């Protein structure tokens with residue numbers, strides 16, 4: 001059984017068919033990068049896998065369960081970092097992480113996580129006053145605090161400075177090395193090249209190709225494959 005399974009997934013919003021029969025899987029101990037142009041359906045897929053959207057048809061499964069209406073035990077095994085974070089604006093990062101840690105039976109150590117993600121540098125600043133990149137770091141910490149078996153990251157390094165991006169890529173690899181299935185939606189070829197074992201390329205709600213990075217790209221660069229599959233030809 002794959003940790004994450006998307007089969008014939010369809011989801012429309014009015015006349016917009018955000019997902020049009022998407023198929024792919026993500027495995028434990030591996031990082032899967034989902035690439036695709038704006039509007040390809042990446043976030044909608046992640047929202048279906050979180051149980052935040054109900055698919056019109058098809059299968060979205062995480063750890064063998066349907067995330068729609070899943071139990072609290074199931075949700076505790078899944079970490080999520082969304083594009084806009086959704087963090088409480090008046091909380092300081094340590095207070096937020098301590099609060100979240102108290103909800104899990106066996107959480108990560110909030111202090112160690114803060115130190116690792118450089119959150120200590122702005123520990124006294126409330127979330128509302130943080131820079132975009134600082135907020136991203138806190139959002140990543142909230143996704144990791146429950147030591148998830150499956151980790152969904154939607155454009156995790158967008159807005160981060162180069163040093164922080166390197167740290168985050170290292171942390172992502174560590175999560176997979178520890179056995180987690182990591183699913184990462186990204187627009188960065190560098191990010192996919194550096195961290196991903198497996199690649200999914202989506203366009204217009206469908207999967208154009210998926211599989212191990214070496215098989216998807218072959219002798220070409222990931223960038224060339226991406227452009228040829230998403231309608232613009234190689235550049």
Ligand SMILES: Nc1ncnc2c1ncn2[C@@H]1O[C@H](COP(=O)(O)OP(=O)(O)OP(=O)(O)O)[C@@H](O)[C@H]1O
Pocket residue numbers: 013016017018036037038039040041042043044045
């Ligand atoms: N709640 C919603 N209501 C209406 N349309 C939506 C909703 N969510 C997504 N869509 C539409 O579904 C399509 C897929 O959007 P989605 O956010 O999944 O794409 P994406 O691949 O994540 O894009 P991006 O790279 O810009 O983040 C888009 O046309 C978007 O406008």
